Amino acid sequence: MAGNWKMYKSVGESLALVQALKEALGDVSHRETVVCPPFTALHAVAEALRGSNIEVGAQNLYPAEEGAYTGEVSPKMLLDVGCQYVILGHSERRQYFQESDAFVNEKVKAALDYGLKLILCVGETLEQREQGRQRSVVSAQVGRDLEDVSADAMKRVAIAYEPIWAIGTGRTATPQQANEMHRAIRDVLSGLYGGEVAQGTSILYGGSVKPLNVDDLMAEPDVDGTLVGGASLEAESFIRIVRFQT
Ligand code: PEP
Numbered sequence: 001m002a003g004n005w006k007m008y009k010s011v012g013e014s015l016a017l018v019q020a021l022k023e024a025l026g027d028v029s030h031r032e033t034v035v036c037p038p039f040t041a042l043h044a045v046a047e048a049l050r051g052s053n054i055e056v057g058a059q060n061l062y063p064a065e066e067g068a069y070t071g072e073v074s075p076k077m078l079l080d081v082g083c084q085y086v087i088l089g090h091s092e093r094r095q096y097f098q099e100s101d102a103f104v105n106e107k108v109k110a111a112l113d114y115g116l117k118l119i120l121c122v123g124e125t126l127e128q129r130e131q132g133r134q135r136s137v138v139s140a141q142v143g144r145d146l147e148d149v150s151a152d153a154m155k156r157v158a159i160a161y162e163p164i165w166a167i168g169t170g171r172t173a174t175p176q177q178a179n180e181m182h183r184a185i186r187d188v189l190s191g192l193y194g195g196e197v198a199q200g201t202s203i204l205y206g207g208s209v210k211p212l213n214v215d216d217l218m219a220e221p222d223v224d225g226t227l228v229g230g231a232s233l234e235a236e237s238f239i240r241i242v243r244f245q246t
Contacts, residue, residue, distance in 0.1 A: 001225050001242045002034040002119055002160075002204065003232025004059060004087060014041035015048055020235035022052050025242055029053070032225070033242050034085050034119075035232070039073055046082025057085025057119065060093060063103075063110035075114035086111050087227075089121045089145055091164045101144035108145055108157075117156040119204065119227060120145055122185070126165035134163070138181060139188045151193045158202040159185055160227040166207025168229060175216045175223070178205045182222035211240035219246045 009017065014037045025033060036057040037045045046056045062072035078086060088111060089104040104120070111118045122141040124134040142159065149157065161181050166173050173181070182203045190198035205217050206227035217223050226244075231237040 001031060001244075002036065002057065002085075002087075002158075002227045003238050004036045004090070004206075004227055004229050005038060005233060006059070006092070006229060007038055008233055009037060009041060011041045011044050014038075014045050017233070017235055018045050018048050018054065021054060021238065022049065024235065024239045025054060026052070028242060031242060036085065036087055042078070042083060043081040050082070055084045056082060057087060057117075058083050059087045059090065061086050061088070061107055061111060061116075063106040075110050075116055078116060079114060083116065085117045085119065087119045087121065087160075089141075091121060091123055091162060091167060095164075101141060104145045105147050108149060112149065112153045112156060115156075117158070119158045119160050121160045121162050121206065121227070123162040123164050123167075123207070129163065129165065134181065135184045139184060142185055142188045143192065146192065151197050154189075154193055154197050154201055158204055158225070159189075160204040160206045161185060162206035162227065168208070170208050172208040172210075172213050172217075173205065175220045178217055179220035179222050182220070182224075186222060209241060211237050214241045214244040215246060218244045 034055045034057050036059050058078045061075050062069050065074055065076050088107045093099045122138050124137045128134055128137045163173050185203055186198045189201055202224040204225040204227045205223050209226045209228045210231050228241055
């Protein structure tokens with residue numbers, strides 16, 4: 001269960017949130033919880049969560065170790081501040097920063113080369129869904145974003161299916177729509193890596209996940225977790241989401 005804080009929260013606000021999460025989720029086992037603060041809060045959050053059952057992720061990286069890339073952050077730097085995870089290919093980055101599948105693929109390989117775990121986001125636009133193209137669009141994204149990624153490295157990859165029309169809109173995919181797409185993604189993984197890797201890969205749903213809809217989403221057989229934006233910014237709602245009941 002992962003929280004994407006996007007461009008929200010100062011260092012102080014981030015620390016207050018993770019303190020509340022740490023206290024409330026200390027007894028949660030067999031469920032992986034990840035928070036993804038903005039770059040500016042990563043180090044403080046990682047320090048605050050050290051030794052806890054909550055992991056820390058970044059929201060992006062640049063696929064080089066170091067160099068003259070003004071404004072960018074490398075995978076090595078993410079490890080240095082205590083990150084275990086990184087979100088890649090989020091639709092906001094594809095849309096506002098023109099990230100192509102080829103560039104996402106470079107980032108995926110760089111993250112894996114440095115030992116990071118990653119959440120790879122894929123998803124169709126409303127127009128593509130209305131044209132009935134969601135399956136082909138998402139399958140193509142998965143194939144291109146994972147090019148040259150080995151079956152062994154897939155142990156550190158989770159995929160987040162995030163229909164763009166459901167992100168930040170309050171409009172959630174129905175549990176059935178989510179499950180159908182997760183199954184399609186698992187079929188693609190099975191074709192690329194075989195059934196064992198496909199079954200072993202966590203496929204998260206993202207798009208207006210809230211305390212009120214998480215239980216139904218998580219009850220679907222192919223929904224292994226959620227990537228949560230807005231509802232991860234408040235301790236109470238994210239705690240309820242991590243503590244989903246099926
Ligand atoms: C996201 O940022 O990945 C997301 C799914 O946002 P929200 O939950 O706010 O729709």
